[in-house]
Amino acid sequence: MTDPSPVDARTVPAIERLTCVIPAGGVGSRLWPLSRANAPKFLLDLTGSGDSLLRATWDRLTPIAPADRIMVVTGSAHRESVEAQLPELLVENLVTESEPKDSSAAIGLAAAILELRDPDAILGSFAADHVIRGNVLFERAIRTAVQAADQGHIATIGIHPSHPATGFGYIESGAARGDLAPFDVYDVTSFVEKPDEQTARDYVEHGGFLWNAGMFIARATVLLDQMALAEPDLVRSLREIAAAWGTDQAASVRERLWHGLPKIAIDYTVAEPAAAAGKMVCVAAHFEWDDVGDFASVANLLTRGRGSDLAVLGDGAQVLSDASSGIVVSESDRLVALVGVEDVVVVDTADVLLVTSKAHAQDVKNLVTRMRVTGGGHLL
Amino acid sequence: MTDPSPVDARTVPAIERLTCVIPAGGVGSRLWPLSRANAPKFLLDLTGSGDSLLRATWDRLTPIAPADRIMVVTGSAHRESVEAQLPELLVENLVTESEPKDSSAAIGLAAAILELRDPDAILGSFAADHVIRGNVLFERAIRTAVQAADQGHIATIGIHPSHPATGFGYIESGAARGDLAPFDVYDVTSFVEKPDEQTARDYVEHGGFLWNAGMFIARATVLLDQMALAEPDLVRSLREIAAAWGTDQAASVRERLWHGLPKIAIDYTVAEPAAAAGKMVCVAAHFEWDDVGDFASVANLLTRGRGSDLAVLGDGAQVLSDASSGIVVSESDRLVALVGVEDVVVVDTADVLLVTSKAHAQDVKNLVTRMRVTGGGHLL
Numbered sequence: 157m158t159d160p161s162p163v164d165a166r167t168v169p170a171i172e173r174l175t176c177v178i179p180a181g182g183v184g185s186r187l188w189p190l191s192r193a194n195a196p197k198f199l200l201d202l203t204g205s206g207d208s209l210l211r212a213t214w215d216r217l218t219p220i221a222p223a224d225r226i227m228v229v230t231g232s233a234h235r236e237s238v239e240a241q242l243p244e245l246l247v248e249n250l251v252t253e254s255e256p257k258d259s260s261a262a263i264g265l266a267a268a269i270l271e272l273r274d275p276d277a278i279l280g281s282f283a284a285d286h287v288i289r290g291n292v293l294f295e296r297a298i299r300t301a302v303q304a305a306d307q308g309h310i311a312t313i314g315i316h317p318s319h320p321a322t323g324f325g326y327i328e329s330g331a332a333r334g335d336l337a338p339f340d341v342y343d344v345t346s347f348v349e350k351p352d353e354q355t356a357r358d359y360v361e362h363g364g365f366l367w368n369a370g371m372f373i374a375r376a377t378v379l380l381d382q383m384a385l386a387e388p389d390l391v392r393s394l395r396e397i398a399a400a401w402g403t404d405q406a407a408s409v410r411e412r413l414w415h416g417l418p419k420i421a422i423d424y425t426v427a428e429p430a431a432a433a434g435k436m437v438c439v440a441a442h443f444e445w446d447d448v449g450d451f452a453s454v455a456n457l458l459t460r461g462r463g464s465d466l467a468v469l470g471d472g473a474q475v476l477s478d479a480s481s482g483i484v485v486s487e488s489d490r491l492v493a494l495v496g497v498e499d500v501v502v503v504d505t506a507d508v509l510l511v512t513s514k515a516h517a518q519d520v521k522n523l524v525t526r527m528r529v530t531g532g533g534h535l536l
Numbered sequence: 537m538t539d540p541s542p543v544d545a546r547t548v549p550a551i552e553r554l555t556c557v558i559p560a561g562g563v564g565s566r567l568w569p570l571s572r573a574n575a576p577k578f579l580l581d582l583t584g585s586g587d588s589l590l591r592a593t594w595d596r597l598t599p600i601a602p603a604d605r606i607m608v609v610t611g612s613a614h615r616e617s618v619e620a621q622l623p624e625l626l627v628e629n630l631v632t633e634s635e636p637k638d639s640s641a642a643i644g645l646a647a648a649i650l651e652l653r654d655p656d657a658i659l660g661s662f663a664a665d666h667v668i669r670g671n672v673l674f675e676r677a678i679r680t681a682v683q684a685a686d687q688g689h690i691a692t693i694g695i696h697p698s699h700p701a702t703g704f705g706y707i708e709s710g711a712a713r714g715d716l717a718p719f720d721v722y723d724v725t726s727f728v729e730k731p732d733e734q735t736a737r738d739y740v741e742h743g744g745f746l747w748n749a750g751m752f753i754a755r756a757t758v759l760l761d762q763m764a765l766a767e768p769d770l771v772r773s774l775r776e777i778a779a780a781w782g783t784d785q786a787a788s789v790r791e792r793l794w795h796g797l798p799k800i801a802i803d804y805t806v807a808e809p810a811a812a813a814g815k816m817v818c819v820a821a822h823f824e825w826d827d828v829g830d831f832a833s834v835a836n837l838l839t840r841g842r843g844s845d846l847a848v849l850g851d852g853a854q855v856l857s858d859a860s861s862g863i864v865v866s867e868s869d870r871l872v873a874l875v876g877v878e879d880v881v882v883v884d885t886a887d888v889l890l891v892t893s894k895a896h897a898q899d900v901k902n903l904v905t906r907m908r909v910t911g912g913g914h915l916l
Contacts, residue, residue: 491888496896508871516876
């Protein structure tokens with residue numbers, strides 16, 4: 157494990173040593189049948205902006221890091237889709253996985269590649285399929301986090317909760333770290349799982365709890381060394397793959413090692429142990445953030461600030477409704493007529509029609525799981 | 537008005553003088569988008585039997601009257617569809633209307649044609665778009681009604697209610713008419729409109745109230761003479777059209793007179809005045825009957841006696857659902873997935889998707905009315 161490097165050793169400013177890593181995995185089963193194996197959530201436009209979530213993520217990062225310092229980690233199957241969305245992405249910054257191995261492997265491999273390019277590289281990891289509004293506030297938070305990362309800390313971003321959400325994890329923040337920044341930086345006391353409603357209300361009233369936006373900013377080497385404490389074999393394999401990356405052996409080394417890697421989220425290999433060890437800080441931020449976990453979230457995103465509360469993703473002229481809530485996702489040119497139904501979720505695609513309610517939007521995942529077992533997998 | 541002919545004047549048995557008339561009009565707006573202008577309710581299969589309601593009506597009547605004594609009155613636009621459904625229908629028994637003029641004109645014209653063919657003709661009118669189960673009980677009731685009709689009465693059929701339905705009109709029955717049949721025949725005291733729930737419960741408890749199945753059995757001349765008391769001009773026009781029927785002048789006479797006919801239901805020109813005058817009798821019957829007025833009715837029809845309560849009209853293998861109520865009508869080959877929704881109505885057609893609830897099934901008509909005004913008429 158590398159100790160934090162002293163600031164005065166640096167000649168290149170920290171922000172110029174930042175590479176943004178976008179892990180683009182995860183189908184987003186709760187958004188089926190809009191999301192599919194070949195149309196994962198990060199390739200969807202869930203805001204009606206015309207851009208995929210991946211493209212919006214890229215555009216949010218380019219004011220912070222130039223195109224040659226943005227890296228995408230994705231499944232081999234999605235290579236072409238990602239390249240189509242991000243023509244500016246350098247080929248050496250497109251890292252493909254032969255099979256999904258969760259976020260420790262994906263982000264860890266990016267870190268291993270980056271530390272070989274520059275031992276002082278700083279890595280920022282940003283999900284490909286979240287929605288953020290308020291890019292100036294986002295940029296300010298990331299710049300603050302990069303400063304903390306340069307000091308050897310592992311930084312994350314915590315969002316001031318606007319309501320007692322039960323669908324997000326929370327960060328319990330501790331002492332303010334005025335030594336790292338004049339404001340907004342705190343120790344992380346712990347990460348807590350999605351709370352029940354009463355607990356969420358307590359968190360919001362208490363004020364010391366922030367939504368966990370799942371972002372990590374750290375020196376690549378610090379991140380890997382922290383991960384190695386929990387998963388030494390994983391990190392050894394990742395560094396071996398990274399050493400061969402860009403050479404003739406890249407494919408064969410990855411083939412040999414990747415399949416055996418453990419599937420484990422970076423929350424368990426890095427964030428939680430680092431917090432427990434007092435090495436984690438968070439930057440508290442006020443930008444709007446949503447991980448858009450299900451169609452209820454999509455509906456809430458779309459209706460924000462509009463007079464009518466029925467959300468429509470697609471051609472609104474094709475929807476006839478007396479409803480004042482719920483969401484219609486229209487991918488066909490059929491007329492969708494709603495009569496006397498509230499809080500309904502209607503997803504109209506070419507080969508599948510889903511009808512559920514906002515309250516049951518999470519249960520779509522169960523249906524997808526059931527279809528995997530009982531048939532219908534070709535529709536997933 | 538003709539007095540009832542004495543029974544002993546007859547040499548041909550009454551049942552052999554019966555012609556069944558099937559008025560096949562009415563789009564059935566509450567069943568949109570399954571029902572359309574060019575696919576009216578009577579052409580639909582709402583029971584999953586494979587037969588249209590019109591065809592099922594025909595098949596129910598042929599044990600009572602042979603094909604050459606079944607007449608259909610329908611709009612000119614539906615002529616070909618009706619002929620395709622009923623290849624046995626004689627061309628002289630297919631009466632077409634140049635525009636819809638409600639049941640007085642439709643049934644009255646049939647009666648006027650029949651009285652010219654045989655002054656002792658008996659007419660039985662049976663809707664083309666109701667569902668009946670228990671054809672033996674149906675046949676027995678009609679044979680009883682024909683006997684009463686032959687005596688000069690206007691007979692109707694009342695269904696013993698199985699539950700306090702609020703969607704049907706009721707017949708208040710009076711004294712038993714043992715002079716007409718040993719049992720099941722009663723005077724009609726009055727016809728009452730669709731009741732509220734408490735009234736419907738009172739009716740069922742009281743026992744003297746029957747569902748009005750909208751059937752009329754009478755001598756053609758008796759029916760027309762009764763109608764003439766309320767609408768003399770209408771009946772004069774109908775008899776003029778009938779006199780030209782089957783001649784070269786048929787089309788021109790109908791063209792000249794039809795457009796000016798009043799649009800009025802036979803309930804108001806015949807049934808209610810005849811009941812008030814003590815000329816109406818009803819045959820109380822126990823067969824199952826439903827006018828299938830909306831998708832909630834279709835759901836109730838389809839789920840009768842089945843383990844699961846989700847009704848499916850179409851290919852059940854295309855429906856994935858955790859619901860134990862409601863109805864899916866599938867006209868496409870798309871998968872329909874329901875998650876956590878109860879009592880929902882989903883109608884999936886090629887160009888329109890309707891989502892409503894059983895409780896709001898009647899409101900579909902309002903949407904159709906709105907579309908007629910605001911656009912979308914091509915989908916009606």
